[in-house]
Amino acid sequence: MDTVVQTLVNALMQSSFVxxxxxxxxxxxxxxxxxxxxxxxxYMAGAYVVFWLYAQHDLPFFAAVVAAMIIVGIIGLIIEQxxxxxxxxxxxxxxxxxxxxxxxxxxxxxxxFGVGLMKHIPPLYPGATPLFGMDGVSVPWQRLVAFGIAVLxxxxxxLFLKRTRLGWALRACAQDREAAALQxxxxxxxxxxxxxxxxxxxxxxxAIMAPLVRVYPYIGGPVIVTAFIVIVVxxxxxxxxxxxxxxxxxxxxxxxxxxLDGTIASILGLLLMLLVLIVRPAGLxxxxxxx
Amino acid sequence: MRRSSRFWATSGGLAALLALLCALPFLVALYxxxxxxxxxxxxxxxxxxxxxxxxxxxxxxHVVMMGVGAYGSALATKEAGFPVWVAAPLAAAFTGxxxxxxxxxxxxxxxxxxxxxxFAAGEAIRLSxxxxxxxxxxxxxxxxxPSPEIPLPVLGTVDLSADPRAYYFLCxxxxxxxxxxxxxxxxxxxxxxxxxxxxxxxxxxxVGVHIWWYKTFALxxxxxxxxxxxxxxGHYLxxxxxxxxxxxxxxxxxxxVIVGGTRTIAGPILGxxxxxxxxxxxRGLDEWRPLFYGAILILTVxxxxxxxxxxxxxxxxxxxxxxxxxxxPVSEDEEPPESDRPPPRDA
Numbered sequence: 001m002d003t004v005v006q007t008l009v010n011a012l013m014q015s016s017f018v019x020x021x022x023x024x025x026x027x028x029x030x031x032x033x034x035x036x037x038x039x040x041x042x043y044m045a046g047a048y049v050v051f052w053l054y055a056q057h058d059l060p061f062f063a064a065v066v067a068a069m070i071i072v073g074i075i076g077l078i079i080e081q082x083x084x085x086x087x088x089x090x091x092x093x094x095x096x097x098x099x100x101x102x103x104x105x106x107x108x109x110x111x112x113f114g115v116g117l118m119k120h121i122p123p124l125y126p127g128a129t130p131l132f133g134m135d136g137v138s139v140p141w142q143r144l145v146a147f148g149i150a151v152l153x154x155x156x157x158x159l160f161l162k163r164t165r166l167g168w169a170l171r172a173c174a175q176d177r178e179a180a181a182l183q184x185x186x187x188x189x190x191x192x193x194x195x196x197x198x199x200x201x202x203x204x205x206x207a208i209m210a211p212l213v214r215v216y217p218y219i220g221g222p223v224i225v226t227a228f229i230v231i232v233v234x235x236x237x238x239x240x241x242x243x244x245x246x247x248x249x250x251x252x253x254x255x256x257x258x259x260l261d262g263t264i265a266s267i268l269g270l271l272l273m274l275l276v277l278i279v280r281p282a283g284l285x286x287x288x289x290x291x
Numbered sequence: 292m293r294r295s296s297r298f299w300a301t302s303g304g305l306a307a308l309l310a311l312l313c314a315l316p317f318l319v320a321l322y323x324x325x326x327x328x329x330x331x332x333x334x335x336x337x338x339x340x341x342x343x344x345x346x347x348x349x350x351x352x353h354v355v356m357m358g359v360g361a362y363g364s365a366l367a368t369k370e371a372g373f374p375v376w377v378a379a380p381l382a383a384a385f386t387g388x389x390x391x392x393x394x395x396x397x398x399x400x401x402x403x404x405x406x407x408x409x410f411a412a413g414e415a416i417r418l419s420x421x422x423x424x425x426x427x428x429x430x431x432x433x434x435x436x437p438s439p440e441i442p443l444p445v446l447g448t449v450d451l452s453a454d455p456r457a458y459y460f461l462c463x464x465x466x467x468x469x470x471x472x473x474x475x476x477x478x479x480x481x482x483x484x485x486x487x488x489x490x491x492x493x494x495x496x497x498v499g500v501h502i503w504w505y506k507t508f509a510l511x512x513x514x515x516x517x518x519x520x521x522x523x524x525g526h527y528l529x530x531x532x533x534x535x536x537x538x539x540x541x542x543x544x545x546x547x548v549i550v551g552g553t554r555t556i557a558g559p560i561l562g563x564x565x566x567x568x569x570x571x572x573x574r575g576l577d578e579w580r581p582l583f584y585g586a587i588l589i590l591t592v593x594x595x596x597x598x599x600x601x602x603x604x605x606x607x608x609x610x611x612x613x614x615x616x617x618x619x620p621v622s623e624d625e626e627p628p629e630s631d632r633p634p635p636r637d638a
Contacts, residue, residue, distance in 0.1 A: 107578065108582070
């Protein structure tokens with residue numbers, strides 16, 4: 001019983017950061033029709049900012065997280081302005097650009113911080129707390145903090161999209177770019193905002209996970225694969241679907257990894273994605289794609 | 292039959308190139324032969340990848356197909372005891388079979404969905420190699436793969452992997468065969484139909500082209516050649532492991548093909564050759580190599596959208612423009628100027 005509850009708790013914690021990654025990816029795809037391969041590298045960059053400011057320069061952890069969001073967001077803005085914007089008319093152009101960015105960011109991280117040494121960042125709140133009065137179930141404080149920040153960010157992002165004019169504009173643009181442009185919205189400005197926000201959220205995900213994992217330049221690889229599975233299962237372009245799929249997929253993955261093993265869990269996850277693509281290409285909550 | 296001067300120029304150039312390729316192993320140091328052999332294997336990979344993209348779908352599973360060939364041939368020689376000359380073609384055929392099976396789910400998808408679906412299928416295969424120690428050897432892969440041998444009546448058997456020069460010529464022969472086959476195929480009715488599917492799939496279907504069969508055949512054939520390339524790699528190195536076929540390597544293949552250009556078969560070959568030379572310029576800077584790849588990729592897509600192969604034509608245009616001191620003429624394949632207008636939606 002304890003193991004089941006513990007696994008449930010682990011999965012819930014894990015799903016929060018997966019959701020952060022996925023909603024950013026969905027927003028970027030929705031507004032710009034670009035599949036951002038470099039999204040995992042934004043995550044990596046966020047983790048390194050925390051390492052740099054918090055572990056090396058003793059800034060407060062929360063300040064480092066905010067800094068990670070801002071810095072990675074700015075990286076996103078630069079990439080949109082310089083690389084994605086000229087490729088707006090070319091459906092594969094943005095994707096190819098993001099592959100180039102992926103290589104460049106990985107090398108920059110590797111030469112700045114070194115490849116061989118995995119960075120371990122001391123947690124802000126060491127120790128763990130038992131949950132629900134069960135001895136077998138415990139959660140590290142740091143994980144709880146990460147979970148709290150992730151959920152707050154997700155709620156904030158949600159409110160921004162649903163309650164503000166800018167959020168409406170972003171959603172309108174994701175629904176129908178042409179119609180949004182006809183209403184006088186500037187696609188280029190919205191794309192900048194989407195890219196800044198999406199990159200910022202990925203940076204935040206990396207930042208809050210940094211003390212929980214070992215940080216190295218290729219940390220983004222597995223994360224982007226998970227994010228791709230999640231956005232495909234959730235229906236590309238659907239934010240609600242992405243969050244739902246993040247929770248479902250992480251539960252599935254965590255349980256299989258706990259009771260069988262991690263590689264089997266990944267294989268099954270990929271096959272699940274393939275199955276969704278075959279049976280329901282629009283995903284769980286996605287609407288049929290306009291051709 | 293009278294041939295045009297262009298024909299003679301082309302065949303003369305090809306003959307010179309072939310002579311250079313035959314002389315090369317005797318001109319470079321032995322350790323550099325490794326690089327040349329990898330380059331030849333990569334040419335097979337890139338040329339077959341381009342053929343697969345003719346119908347318009349970009350796959351992320353091609354390198355895994357190469358791995359299927361490498362693992363297949365390794366197991367066939369090591370476990371089943373086949374000689375390499377039988378095992379490698381068998382492995383290529385097996386890779387084609389796997390591709391055929393994958394075509395059923397994958398060609399229900401198009402565009403981005405195909406891209407990500409092919410990645411999922413390939414990565415699932417790759418992770419199985421990682422997971423199942425028997426027979427794939429887990430993360431360590433398979434070692435001590437037998438090398439191709441030629442039994443000679445007097446001299447005894449000649450071990451090809453022990454002699455890089457001999458292996459180089461084996462690879463060269465396979466490369467030439469690959470290029471000839473794909474070149475002829477593209478010019479045939481089959482290749483022209485693939486082009487038609489690329490540009491107007493619905494129209495092609497409406498005049499009676501069975502799209503699925505054409506795409507599947509292209510995928511199967513390209514994968515079989517990737518498998519052959521994998522077998523060549525495995526028997527040369529004597530070892531295969533899952534890391535050799537991961538997404539990173541696949542992205543490198545994409546870089547070769549896109550930087551070289553995909554309009555003609557010369558593009559991917561040029562891409563592999565030029566980036567191999569760039570690699571040599573970066574010796575000792577291995578850490579930085581992906582950065583240069585990324586930068587070259589971005590610069591190519593921005594300033595030379597049709598790849599290096601279009602460079603002579605573009606250079607001629609620029610030269611003309613400089614000489615006549617006016618704006619460069621818009622070439623026939625130039626994209627229309629960028630605007631804020633959203634793209635027209637296909638019906």
